[in-house]
Amino acid sequence: MSPAVTDDALLGGRLRYRQFLDGYRTGIEPVLLAAAVPARAGQSVLEAGCGAGAALLCLSSRVPGVIAHGIEADAETLEVARWNMRSNGFDARLHQAVLPRLPADGLPDGPDPRQPGRASFDHILCNPPWHRGNATASPVPKRDLARRAAGGLLGEWIAVLAPLLVPGGSFSLILPAALHAEACAALLRGGLVGGIALVPFWPRVGRPAKIVLLQGRRGSRAPSTILPGLLLHEPGGVYSADAERILRDGAALELQRWSPGR
Incomplete structure (x- = not known):
């Protein structure tokens, strides 16, 4: 018997x-992540660990014509993601694989002549497992698979995924603030991804950020930056106007408007 599902909604x-x-x-988190991907119609995107497809749905809604790909470890979750994409009128090429191993059915070859036979994507996005492998396991296997990972897995994911980007392609991750140093080191290792921007998500004024977004470019030598970030909640717990535009209206999180010199 298949696990029970609920019919919910995204973007208001x-x-x-x-x-x-x-x-x-x-x-x-996946809604914020999708909002930050600087994709355009006709470009290819790959989400690693796509789950039931929330980020790909939000991105496909904001950028009609984007070519969406996803990798997910759990076969039943992948079927739910396929249903979600189809039921909203979007197409996506979804693959089953347990990262850092890439799908056995292969990914599409891209146009980059420096990577013959390798997939080349314009953008990669990732909401990786947040908890260490020695953290308390969830009694629900699907939740445990999505939230807990062995030490070093984040670096292994990045090492496998970043070479799939075209030169200048973007790599975006959303993760706990405590993991940002590990993720930055993995992105920068060997010159894979540079020009990293860190965006904190402040839960309330005066509260430390619990989650952050990291975004860099394949092969960039630009310096890393810390951007002002996004305030999520106003006093009383309601979402801020900026957060509402993203979470309810599907607006983009425009990192470039916060960049130095803007």
Whole structure:
């Protein structure tokens, strides 16, 4: 018998979204992540660990014509993601694989002549497992798979995924603030990804950021920057106007408007 699912919604009800009743339940992280990807129509994007497809749905809604790909470890979750994409009228090429191993059915070859036979994507996005492998395991296997990973896995994911980007392609991750140093080191290792921008998400005024976004470019030699960040909640707990535009209206999180010199 298949696990029970609930019929929910994203972007203020604009997108139908089915997810498991017991297991990992989608929060705001994939919505924020999708909002930061600087994709354009006709470009290819790959989400590593796509789950039930929340980020790919939001990105496909904001950027019609984007070519969406996803990798997910759990076969049942992948089927839910396929249903979610189809039911909202979007196409996506979804593959099953347990990263850092790439899908056995292969990824599409890209146009980069410096990587013959290798997939080349314009953008990669990732919301990796947040908890260390020695953290307390969840009694729900799907939740445990989505949230807990062995030490060093983040670096292994980045080492496998970053070479799949075209030169200048963007790599975006959303993760706990405590993991940002590990992620930055992995992105910068060997000159894979540079020009890293760190965007904190402040839960409230005066509170430390619990989650951050990192975004860099393949082969960039630009210096890393820390951008002002996004305030999520106003006093009383309501979402800020900027957060509402992203989470409800599907607006982009425009990192470039915060860059130095703007």
